[in-house]
Amino acid sequence: MNLYDRIPNNVNLSEDKKLQRALEKWLPNYLDWWREMGPDGFQEKDVWLRTAIDVGSEGWAHFDYVKMPEYRWGIFLEPAQPDAKVGFGDNYGRPAYQEVPGEFRNALRRIIVTQGDTEPASVEQQRQLGKTCPSLYDLRNLFQVNVEEGRHLWAMVYLLHGYFGRDGRDEADDLLQRRSGNPDKPRILEAFNQPCDDWLNFFAFTMFTDRDGKYQLSALAESGFEPLARTCKFMLTEEAHHMFVGDTGLGRVCRRTAQLMKEGDVRELGGIPLEIIQKYINFWFSYSLDLFGGEISSNSADFFAAGLKGRYKEQDQYTDHLAANETFTMTVVEDGELKTREVALRNALNEVLRGEYVKDCEKGLARWNKVLKEEGVSERLFLPHPRFHRHVGEYAGHTFDLQGNLISREEFQQRQSEWLPTLEDREYVRSLMHPVYEPGKIANWIAPPAAGIKGKPFEFEYVRL
Numbered sequence: 001m002n003l004y005d006r007i008p009n010n011v012n013l014s015e016d017k018k019l020q021r022a023l024e025k026w027l028p029n030y031l032d033w034w035r036e037m038g039p040d041g042f043q044e045k046d047v048w049l050r051t052a053i054d055v056g057s058e059g060w061a062h063f064d065y066v067k068m069p070e071y072r073w074g075i076f077l078e079p080a081q082p083d084a085k086v087g088f089g090d091n092y093g094r095p096a097y098q099e100v101p102g103e104f105r106n107a108l109r110r111i112i113v114t115q116g117d118t119e120p121a122s123v124e125q126q127r128q129l130g131k132t133c134p135s136l137y138d139l140r141n142l143f144q145v146n147v148e149e150g151r152h153l154w155a156m157v158y159l160l161h162g163y164f165g166r167d168g169r170d171e172a173d174d175l176l177q178r179r180s181g182n183p184d185k186p187r188i189l190e191a192f193n194q195p196c197d198d199w200l201n202f203f204a205f206t207m208f209t210d211r212d213g214k215y216q217l218s219a220l221a222e223s224g225f226e227p228l229a230r231t232c233k234f235m236l237t238e239e240a241h242h243m244f245v246g247d248t249g250l251g252r253v254c255r256r257t258a259q260l261m262k263e264g265d266v267r268e269l270g271g272i273p274l275e276i277i278q279k280y281i282n283f284w285f286s287y288s289l290d291l292f293g294g295e296i297s298s299n300s301a302d303f304f305a306a307g308l309k310g311r312y313k314e315q316d317q318y319t320d321h322l323a324a325n326e327t328f329t330m331t332v333v334e335d336g337e338l339k340t341r342e343v344a345l346r347n348a349l350n351e352v353l354r355g356e357y358v359k360d361c362e363k364g365l366a367r368w369n370k371v372l373k374e375e376g377v378s379e380r381l382f383l384p385h386p387r388f389h390r391h392v393g394e395y396a397g398h399t400f401d402l403q404g405n406l407i408s409r410e411e412f413q414q415r416q417s418e419w420l421p422t423l424e425d426r427e428y429v430r431s432l433m434h435p436v437y438e439p440g441k442i443a444n445w446i447a448p449p450a451a452g453i454k455g456k457p458f459e460f461e462y463v464r465l
């Protein structure tokens with residue numbers, strides 16, 4: 001592990017001078033981007049952060065005070081498996097690819113660029129949140145997520161520089177040029193152009209949108225292109241914390257709301273009503289579903305066939321890694337009606353991955369509903385139907401209610417304000433967001449966490465202001 005190199009890495013960067021020079025050229029541009037688009041303020045403050053100093057179980061979670069610009073962004077891959085094989089598709093069982101297979105070069109670059117683009121985008125979306133944090137504990141978690149998303153960008157840029165030559169370098173430069181929500185040079189995926197300017201958005205984003213990342217990375221972590229697989233495996237260890245932040249964050253908001261419901265009117269008491277929480281769930285869940293791509297997709301079939309992108313837990317969950325002869329029953333809209341259609345399984349793999357994601361999200365809902373039950377309120381939260389409010393795939397261009405029934409555009413427009421956050425809802429939530437910077441104190445609209453970070457109490461000074 002070359003931790004004290006300019007670019008900490010475990011890929012023997014110093015032995016590949018060309019790659020090292022390319023990355024060293026990119027580094028100052030990255031730092032400029034971080035200064036311009038990373039967290040607004042707080043850059044000179046000590047933050048109690050987890051830094052990866054090794055990929056082994058000992059080293060990957062080293063906790064100490066760090067100033068964010070001094071965070072050790074670097075390139076960490078899981079160790080190579082000596083005789084790694086392609087785990088699925090038409091080349092199943094052949095040696096894993098150490099170079100990009102020629103015919104898939106463009107498609108693979110597109111996958112890496114699209115994944116890479118989400119990492120800085122989320123940092124941009126969240127850059128103002130430090131100014132309204134509900135506690136120092138939450139402020140620290142926000143910054144932890146931000147620096148790790150920065151590192152994930154490094155991981156993808158390493159692949160672009162290392163395996164895609166000139167166009168890879170150009171793509172790496174462009175990753176620092178696009179800006180979340182900028183109409184002239186937006187980020188690639190729509191969920192990453194949506195504003196994330198209050199903490200309810202942040203928790204819903206880390207719950208639902210970072211969780212999409214988990215499923216994309218999991219599918220790529222078993223890729224037959226070994227450098228990609230090893231990169232994604234390590235990113236997943238960090239990603240787990242991001243989802244923890246969202247999941248427990250929303251759970252804590254639910255707990256506080258339930259407590260206030262027993263005392264009186266939640267709004268008058270300065271809490272977030274459950275209806276608003278439900279609307280934020282509807283919004284971020286539906287945008288995150290779009291990230292999996294079209295329900296019926298020849299790209300997904302080609303990628304599976306090539307052994308590049310598999311299913312979730314391909315090795316553990318399946319015995320037939322060819323998936324060549326099976327079909328999948330899909331619900332589609334035809335002549336203004338919902339109808340079923342048989343699709344070759346390989347063409348349905350986006351939907352298969354989305355199904356795994358939905359199951360995982362259901363578990364989060366069950367945890368929040370358990371909190372509501374513990375607090376003695378009878379209302380429950382739920383996930384909208386996956387057809388609701390979609391902008392990508394079979395259901396885009398049609399309108400559905402929360403139960404997935406096809407409805408007219410007029411009806412959707414009439415009822416939209418019951419289902420999705422209105423301007424007024426957003427303004428109300430924003431009106432509650434006042435920073436709490438005193439150790440051990442917490443905003444009124446959220447309950448404290450059950451425990452602190454890494455054995456430290458909630459009262460710990462997670463950020464020295």
Ligand SMILES: [Fe+2]
Nearest residue numbers: 119149152213
């Ligand atoms: Fe990430």
Ligand SMILES: [Fe+2]
Nearest residue numbers: 210213239242
């Ligand atoms: Fe993340």
